[in-house]
Amino acid sequence: MKWTELDENWCPVARTLSLVGDRWTLLILRDCFLGMSRFDQFVASTGATRHLISDRLKRLVEAGILEKQAYSERPKRYEYVLTEKGQEFSPALMAFRDWGKKHLPVRRASNA
């Protein structure tokens, strides 16, 4: 089964995953909650390829989670901002953050 077929699943978790159940998509949303809104910011921050960011932003806009807004005419430039639907996703990211903080501490060799 392809994951795109999950969108009509009986389970709301599965339907949610069909839309945002992808690492880069969720990282983009994290960045939005951190105040980012531009293409190159997402590329730099997530480390994903431009190709992927382009694709994921398109899907998020189609899904009504982000909105594309022009912030400059002549060079036409757009930024991506969370819609209300997108804003309401924050509890999920908070839950991920809390779980990660508790269970996946960074154990950097203190390179002194």
Next chain:
Amino acid sequence: MKWTELDENWCPVARTLSLVGDRWTLLILRDCFLGMSRFDQFVASTGATRHLISDRLKRLVEAGILEKQAYSERPKRYEYVLTEKGQEFSPALMAFRDWGKKHLPVRRASNA
């Protein structure tokens, strides 16, 4: 950048995603919370291939989110149960469920 490289990321959300930021992994966890524990149950319930389920279960066990327990000797058979670390992931799934329920209703053509 490969997503596996996210595990040392400064951001706890990214570290969490490096582990469970994948559709099938999260669906397996959903199933665990619904009381499932066996390989074929995960296969049937998620619709993912046996190959994928096998791979994801391995990673979840390695990460200490699930535990493999023998429920039968002679035919050796194992089941997968949530550890405490895994149990504590429930708020994230609840958040996904709530968001999906609110924003992604199933609109089935009532096939009467």
Next chain:
DNA sequence: CACTTAAGTTCCTATTTGGAACTTAGGGCA
């Protein structure tokens, strides 16, 4: 004119998935 920024797109290779069949280790029963 040459350089820079921002937002993408294109191209090609490499990795991951999807699907179906095969394996291993017994159990049931005729």
Next chain:
DNA sequence: TGCCCTAAGTTCCAAATAGGAACTTAAGTG
């Protein structure tokens, strides 16, 4: 004994997706 069944995986190959780097478009800067 022989045949089919279950459960948990593994293997194989074709198809889809991702990674990396360069290219494009449209302007602004010195």
